[in-house]
Amino acid sequence: MFAGQSIRAGFTTEGVVEVCFDAREESVNKLDSRTVEELRTVTAAIASDRCVRGILVTSAKETFIVGADIFEFPALFGGPPAAIEAYLEGANAVFSGFEDLQVPIVAALNGQALGGGLEMALAADGRIMSEAALVGLPEAALGLFPGFGGTVRLPRLAGTAVAIEWIGGGRPQSAASARAAGVVDGVADPRAVREEAMKLLLSLIESGNWRSLRQRRSRYVAAASDAFTEAKRRLADAAAHQPAALAAVELMERSVGCTRDEALRLERRAFARVAKTQAAASLIQLFINDQAIRKKAKAYGKLAPKVRRVAILGAGIMGGGIAYTSAVKGMPAVMKDVRRSALEAGIAEAKRLLAKQVQSGRLTLEKAESVLANIQPTLEYEHCSDVDIVVEAVVEDLTVKKLVLAEVEGQVEAETIIASNTSSLAISELGGALRDPGRFVGMHFFNPVPQMPLVEVIRGARTSERAVATAAAYASALDKTPVVVRECPGFLVNRILMPYMLAFLVAVRDGADYEEVDRVMETFGWPMGPAYLQDVVGMDTFLRVLEVICAGFPQRMSISFRHAVDLLVKLGRLGQKSGSGYYRYESDPQGRPLRRSDPRTAALLSGLQPTGRQRMSGEALIDRLMLPLVIEAVRCLEEGIVDTAAEVDMSLVLGLGFPRHLGGPLKYADWLGMRQVVDRCERYAALGPLYAPTDGMRAAAKHCKAFY
16 A cells, blocks of 8 residues: 555455555664655545444554654754744644544553654554553643644543653553553553554444544643642742743643644644743754764773773762662672771662662562672672772772872783762863873762763873773763763863853852852752752862862862851861751751851951952843853863763753753853954953853854854
8 A cells, every 4th residue: 555664564364454664774763754754645545445344553663652743843843933833734734634533443552652742642543552562642741732632632532630640750651550541441461453453443343433532532622720820839939940841731721622634723723832932942953962972882881892890989979879880780890998897888878879779669589689799799809800990989088099100000911991070170180190191081970979960081192992992981881971071170060160160259259149149040940059969069079170270270170268168168168968058958857968158157258359249230240250161161162071962962961960951051152142252242241251252152152052
């Protein structure tokens, strides 16, 4: 009947046409423009063939359909809302035409059916799902909501409560949850999904019940209005940055009582508005960035041998975290320290983390015991000889690290890669301690290691490609995102962060209330404001990194005034670890630190404010802190510290918690427009070189966008 690039269709048994999604030269099925057009052709062919009595929808891939093709979104969403509406009108005409075929339709969901994949399945009269599959409408994670009829068909099939939960929450659902919600009609062993779907189809053909099923789905009987009221209340706070979930709930509330086609018209109109938001543009770009970085990491993996066994030097917070994470991912880890007490503390922390995993149901007790057995604590180097990579994670002191690195080089094989976990020390200088600096590479893990997804892989002046590839492949094996960085003071993330922090210190000097700055920046989207972040990192630790980076860029990052960090360190107010910094800290019943306002801090800082306390608007504070960060991000790209804008933005999002709805500093600059960025910089030029845009930024100001 039909054989295309994405779909093939033909009679599989008497009267039954199988419509099989099987995208050629692709690992998964997606509802890209070509696939939608082929579905239009298949629908027309079926409609014209009187021999068709039923339709079985299947997939030849391991998954059913993973969703729309997100790589098509930037071009589509870059146009006017009317163009987006027109595209959706055409696409939905295809799905509605398929749904309206005058024969029963059953979909066999053999694997993931997400986003547009589930929307396609909702156009069927019945669905059988593999017990190993996942279904859901995760568009909210992209700053969107379903646009192929999901807000129309799901509430009509499963009710308002399910639609609000699935679309507003965006979480993929298991087969059991989907069956309980009434979204699928049955669950089957993965090997029997097609067979069970065929049975359901034949029963619908025989009974004719599919007509009554369609009739029931044509009406949207909403739950009590308080379901919408409660959902809107719950989603209101997040809507300031990510409005899609709230917009979807409001849309479904408006759709009550509408016909299918009227509701689809409302959906595409609302979708076109949401698609033009900053959140949608940013989150879609982050998805594309993530795919590009994963592809790059995969390429590094092909250049390096597989890491089978690792050694970690230092059983502190970082070293213990790296050893634990390695063992969890199936790589036996030797954890060496010079103190038995440190090893005992490292093992105790691993036990604590594993106990939490067992308690939450993520690991079985047997698996947890197996992971713990994969961590070998030792005081001797002899156990480190047969490893593929050594990660040094001792105290952040240049002299100590060089001694340890020189020592371990004599204990391991010539092919073993040696890495240093450091946040600021020069990789080339550290590598000078080795006879073979080509085998040496930096690996900056972020704390806490088990949770933080980014690893900066730092290339020193003499670091070999093999060392870089091995470190990147090891980070990927830990389920981290490796970003390869050329050496410079602070590397990438801390270097870009430092102008933001310096701008904060300047604002405090100029009279800003540090608590107000934290409130503004947290409302802006940061997980914590700059004062609170310094407290969490530790004021003494932050001061060391500040001094290293400022020394590396004295022309624009020198500090000519006495600042808050210096004062608080001298007073022993080191943040959470000492119980006081900018804030004071108390422990909750679980032992976690609770932030409290400390009136004494304002009095202490007043001595640093020659003009006294000054009220600054939220807009001014955002510009004063964000502009230096954006400028430094641009400098890092221009200097080739990383290769692409995607790596800059993903590193800040993953390593710092940069607000996702902004997409990273360079996407944020694109959204503002470089002309606007440069104009704002000139407004604050009197504050010093932190606010001086680069020549490249001035040149780019002639265009709307500079990076994407």
